[in-house]
Structure formats: C-alpha cells, structure tokens
Amino acid sequence: MRKLILTSALGASFASPALAATGPFFSLRNTDFVVLLGFLLFLAILVYFKVPPVLGKLLDKRAEGIRDELDEARALREEAQTLLASYERKQKEVAAQAELIVANARKEAEAAAVQAQADLKASIARRLAAAEDQIASAEASAVKEVRDRAAEIAVAAARTVIAQQTSAADRDRMIDESIAEVGAKLH
Template sequence: MFDSSFFVAISFLIFVGLVIYMGLPRMIISALDKRSEDIQEELDEARNLREEAQKILAKEKKNLDKAEEESKNLIKKAKQQVDEITKKAEQTLKEDIERKKRIAELKIEQAQIEALNDVKARVANLSFEITKNYLSKNLDKKVSKSILDDSISEIKKNL
C-alpha cells in the first residue's frame, strides 16, 4: 500500500514543514534582503564616486583649458613684447646711426672749414711776405711802410 515514494514525499513534506516552522525562509529572505541592501549601497556608493569623479574631471578639464588659455595669452604677450623691444631697438639703432652720421658730417664740415681757414691764413701770410719783399726791394722806405700798413689792415679785415 505505501511504497517508498510515499514515504519520501511524506519525509519531504515534514522537512519543508519544519523548515517553515523554524523560520528558514524568513532567514533566507532576510539574508537575501540584506545582501540586496548591501549591493544597493555599493551601487549607490559607486554611483556617488562616479559622479564625484566626473565633477573632478570636469573641474580639471576646466582648469586645463584655463591654463592653456593663460599660456597662450602669455606666449602672445611675450611675442608682442619681443616685437616691441625689437622695434625699439631698431629705432634706437637708426637714431644712433643718424646721430653718428650727423656728427661725422659736422666733423667733416669743421675739418673743411679749418682746412680752408688754414689755406687762407697761409695764402695771406705768403702774400704778405711776398708783398713785403717786393716792396722792400722796389720802393723807398716811406712809401713801402705806408703800403705795408694798408695791406696789413686790409688783410686783418678779410680774416
């Protein structure tokens, strides 16, 4: 009448009844709920960390962009300063060359004037000596002195 399958089924039902009576499903459900909560907390923490990392990444990208912009501005300003300094140096060099050219021209002009004056003085002295010699040989003393005095005063006026 009762075969072994029947007893196995009865044993299984008794085992299931004891398990239910002892609260094993609640314990399993509680453990699964606890594990589910732990997983959810880990997911929330991972999500928060990810959001925080994205914020930090965005902030650092902003800082990097800002630093790149600042470096570009610094390079641009440095190039402008180099251009300005170069232009000023070129202008100063041109002014120095022009000033030295004017000084050289003035020195040349002064040397020409001095040479001309020196030639005039030598010509005057030579003329004076020639006239003096000529007059002293060819004129009497009284007339020659008068002509000599006139010539000297004439030469002094011209110089």
C-alpha cells in the same frame, strides 16, 4: 495544433513515475511519499534552526550592501563627472591663457621689431650726424689751415715787399708806432 501540444504536455505529466507507482500513496514503499516526507522534514529542520530569518537577514544585508555600493558608485560617478567638468574647464582656461600668451608674445615681438628698427634708424642718423660733424670739422680745419698758410704767405710776401720798398728810417718809425700801439692796448 494547440490541442496537440496541450494533450502531449498533459500526457507526459500523466506518464510520470509517480502515477506509475502502484499501491497506496501513504506507504514507505512509494518513492513520491518518501521524497515528500524528506522534503517536509528538511523544511522543518530549517524552521527549527531558524534558517529562514537568518537567510532573510543575510539577503537583506546583501541587498543593503549592494544598495550602499550602488550609492557609492553613483557618488563616485558624480564626483568623477564634477572632476571631469573641472578639468575640462581648467583645460579651456589654460588654452585661453596660452592663446593670450602667444598673442602677447607676437605683439611684443612686433613692438620689439619696430623699436629695433627705430633704434637702428636713430643710430644711423646719429652716425651720419657724427660723420657730417667730422667732415664739417675737418673742412673747417682745412679752411683754417689754408687761411693760416695764406696769411703766412701773405705776411712773408708783404714783409719781402715792404722790406724792399721801405727805408731803414721808415722801418724804425713803424716799429716804434707798433710798440706804442701794443702798449696802449695792453694798459
């Protein structure tokens, strides 16, 4: 099989139009020779006008530009990775701060609830104490009023009883003694 492929490839090259041309090779009638001369002339013109060094410089310049762009792309990539890492770090810090703020807010809310409950209990205790004081005051006032009224009734009853049982001479003597006693206490 390999021999068949090799012979067919060689046979195709031997069957080319260049081998089909008849006559001498170095003739202007031979198309292969004319093409060869044209190609050599083209190469000579390129060398005469110094195109290969210019092409070399252009290719070198292009290669250098590509190399610079690659370096810049690498630098930009590294900078982007640095920025990404920085942003990820900042995002983690912000998330941690947010969690801390939420935790502190919860603690403060719980503390405020406990404080409000304590304040409410203290307020209720103060109001109960004030109500008890008012009740005690009203009770004391009522007791005083009852005592005063009882004393008034007792004095009136005693006056009536004394007025009925004492004589005019005894009354005068008692009034004089009372006046003397008050005078002694005032001086």
